[in-house]
Amino acid sequence: MTSILTNLFDGVAYGMLLFVLACGLAVTLGLMNFVNLAHGAFAMAGGYVCMLLVNKSGWPFFTALPLAFVSAAAIGVLLERTLYRHLYTRSHLDQVLFSIGLTFMSVAAVDYFMGSSRVFINLPDALQGQFDFFGVGIGRYRLMIIVICGLLTVALQLILAKTRFGSRLRAAVDDPRAASGLGINVPQVFAFTFAFGCGLAGLGGALSAEILGLDPYFPLKFMIYFLIVVTVGGSSSITGPFLASLLLGIGDVAGKYYVPKMGPFVIYTMMIVILIWRPNGLFGRTAAR
């Protein structure tokens, strides 16, 4: 019984992490209809920045996390202004090719500068180990992830639903022409959203170094996971990808624990079945227009 609860807890933490990693993609892919397979590269950038700051420069972990967010967002806004914005109107094939190219470049570049082996971030003592909570083993680090990601999710939902920026974004997505006619600076809204999504990915990358493992192949290894979250979750709201991430996280952890031999088999089968059953995602009206 307790092992089930522990697994559930780990799965929730894993799912929350996936959500933070992928929700930027939910915006670019779902809302802006841009197939960005290079999303994991931004996560990797954040992770490596955090690793360098903590391990090499001796920054405290919690100060390095916002820096990971900022640096990934900065890279995101730079690339968006110089490269991505030319491709919004292009075909999906072009977008796929472009972002695969970027992914390959990022993998090789990180490999060149950082070496190909897996890196670890030195965590503060307060985050290590686990404690018992009514007999359920709870990892401190995972608890922190759940808290951070939970707060982020609530904040995102509020931003999207309640603020002026949120309504601008939704308007820009629904009908860019009408929105710009109403005086909304659509490219600016998109650029900001893109950068924010990249920043979240960077933060997720920094947090995931401990759980998912951080190496130069990160963008390729987890690309499919991000895509699963978005396509299965749909994109009409934040809730869809959130629930999809939780489902994926719990499913993956449980799958690896109870049927270790089947490995990633469970996840892929689940995804294909869901996509056949509901091609537009479990919770979405339309995954892509």
Add this chain to the structure above:
Amino acid sequence: MSAASDVGYHAQRHARWHFGEIAFWVLVLACGFLFPSRYLIMTDIVRLALFAMSLDLILGYAGIVSLGHAAFFGVGAYSAGLLALHGIIAEPVLALIVAGLAAMVLGFATSFLVIRGVDLTRLMVTLGIALLLEALAERFSNITGGTDGLQGIEMQPIFGTLAFDMFGKTGFFYSIAVLFLLFLFARRVVNSPFGLSLRAIKNNPLRAAAIGIPVNRRLIAIYTLAAFYAGIAGALFTQTTAIASLDVFSFERSADLMLVLVIGGTGYLYGGLIGAVIFRLLQELFSTITPQYWQFWIGLVLVVIVLVGRERLHRWALFVPNLIIKQVAGRKAVIAVPESDA
């Protein structure tokens, strides 16, 4: 002249063998005799060309973007490997066809998943299938050899007479023959009314359905055929290299394949062939500059191609040949890449 006969006339003219095409194949064959020390790399190019042609059938003609075409390549490769390893079908040509059929069956089964949904869902499903197969191949390591791959494959002579030699001469001419035969068939298919209906579907599925083309059935048919081609390419890989390892399913293989096709251009069959040559030469060049990090340059090429624009790039590449044709023949150039890329 009525519209229908007009279309027929143009389609027929387009389907005729041009001088340039014959010259192309003579050149390919000549390469076999001109560079006897390069059989291995040339065989590699031929395999890649066949694989790219298979993707061209669905991407260039039917407009299906696939990120998991390596799935069929892998199935073909492992089928051919297992058939040879256990001596079930020792004769290579027969084994090749059987391996192709195995991939075809998978293609037919998965085509029903692929025709559902839009671009994005297709990307995911194709990618998912390839990953699934990779996981399966790793899981059933007692059959596939796991991460070590299939080892100790010994190929029997083709038709019982032509043995594979260590320089790869037989392998090369065998691959060329297979490529040419399959090319002929593909050429016939894409120039048939069936092929024309595929183009109609690619341009506008809704309108195609409205004029009575059974869209889904056509897509299933071409997807199955493309799977067969990819399976043959995979089987050729195993037969000429005598290994089959997990990387036949890898995502990089599918991604590289897209690059090959994009370099060569989609929708005129030769794209994959020309692209394969250029891709391998580029790869050789990059790996001599930076052995470990050639992937970076491959990525850069992809990004540049997309940013410059594929149509513009092809116009530039064809500028000189077209100029020559114009000067020599005094008429409008006949070489042109179809503008409507997927």
